[in-house]
Amino acid sequence: MARGASRHPLLGSHVSVAGGLHEGVSRLAALRFGNGRRARALQVFTKNSSQWVGKPVTAEAAAAFRAARAEHGVEYCAAHSSYLINLAAEGEMGKKSRAAFVDEIERCEAYGIEDLVFHPGAHLGTGVTPGLKRVAAAMDGALKATAGSSVRLLIEMTAGQGTCLGWRLEEIRDLLDLLGAPRPRVAICVDTCHMHAAGYDLSKEETAAQALDDLDRTIGASAIALFHINDAKKPCGSRVDRHEHIGRGTIGLAGFRVLARDARYRAIPKVLETEKGSDEATGREWDEINLDALSSSGM
Numbered sequence: 001m002a003r004g005a006s007r008h009p010l011l012g013s014h015v016s017v018a019g020g021l022h023e024g025v026s027r028l029a030a031l032r033f034g035n036g037r038r039a040r041a042l043q044v045f046t047k048n049s050s051q052w053v054g055k056p057v058t059a060e061a062a063a064a065f066r067a068a069r070a071e072h073g074v075e076y077c078a079a080h081s082s083y084l085i086n087l088a089a090e091g092e093m094g095k096k097s098r099a100a101f102v103d104e105i106e107r108c109e110a111y112g113i114e115d116l117v118f119h120p121g122a123h124l125g126t127g128v129t130p131g132l133k134r135v136a137a138a139m140d141g142a143l144k145a146t147a148g149s150s151v152r153l154l155i156e157m158t159a160g161q162g163t164c165l166g167w168r169l170e171e172i173r174d175l176l177d178l179l180g181a182p183r184p185r186v187a188i189c190v191d192t193c194h195m196h197a198a199g200y201d202l203s204k205e206e207t208a209a210q211a212l213d214d215l216d217r218t219i220g221a222s223a224i225a226l227f228h229i230n231d232a233k234k235p236c237g238s239r240v241d242r243h244e245h246i247g248r249g250t251i252g253l254a255g256f257r258v259l260a261r262d263a264r265y266r267a268i269p270k271v272l273e274t275e276k277g278s279d280e281a282t283g284r285e286w287d288e289i290n291l292d293a294l295s296s297s298g299m
Helices: 021-029 059-072 092-112 129-144 169-179 192-197 207-218 253-260 286-296
Strands: 011-014 041-044 074-081 115-118 152-156 186-191 222-230 270-272
Touching: 011 286, 021 041, 021 059, 059 092, 059 169, 092 115, 092 129, 115 186, 115 192, 115 222, 115 286, 129 152, 129 169, 152 169, 152 222, 169 186, 169 207, 192 222, 192 253, 207 253, 253 286, 270 286
Parallel strands: 011 041, 011 270, 041 074, 074 115, 115 152, 152 186, 186 222, 222 270
Antiparallel strands: none
């Protein structure tokens, strides 16, 4: 089935892969929400997110993951890169980051994962423009090093903490311009918490609609390949990245309703990155509760 071909958009979650990536598929498949809907979009780490090097991907592990996806009807999968990677860094950190980035792409290729989400990085005081140029050069090098791969690189919009790049839409636009066009293996991931924290107010219908218009006008809706769907613990413009359960943070439900009915973004896969575990009051998994809230908003 083609993306967005069904009546509902692809919704899902970032899940634990304890026991292997195929176990992550099983965890996603167990989720039920919105009168029996199943989660069909998955995000995972292919290795420990706080380590530079992961265990090699075996043929058996890759085959088990592919088989689980087929069995459970998971139509979309992205991997998130290690948080250690900083493509804007210079010196030894930059060298290690570039090597780790290529390794992440190769791991996705081995598993058959279509997209790799990554944060652009932090310029660490050297300035926005030099930082963006280093990110573009690192991406270009990675694309050339993996020229036979089909894995797309998804630049994730950030909240803007410290010297992190990519928190203004114009910075993402400028990064795309530095890469040049066309770039079929480059797209964008928009995190609703990050966008709100960066100063694009998603808490009211009118300001959320304006933010989505700004996204289209500055970057282009066609460049967006994935949404991370998270509420925010901190206020709009705080530049602090703290995710909250859907409808229980400073975004609330209004912004998600606006996103749900915007035809430009409806068919784009959307995954949760909210806290795991069970609600003490109901015993239900938080992923199911959050997916219910999204489904009720029209997604």
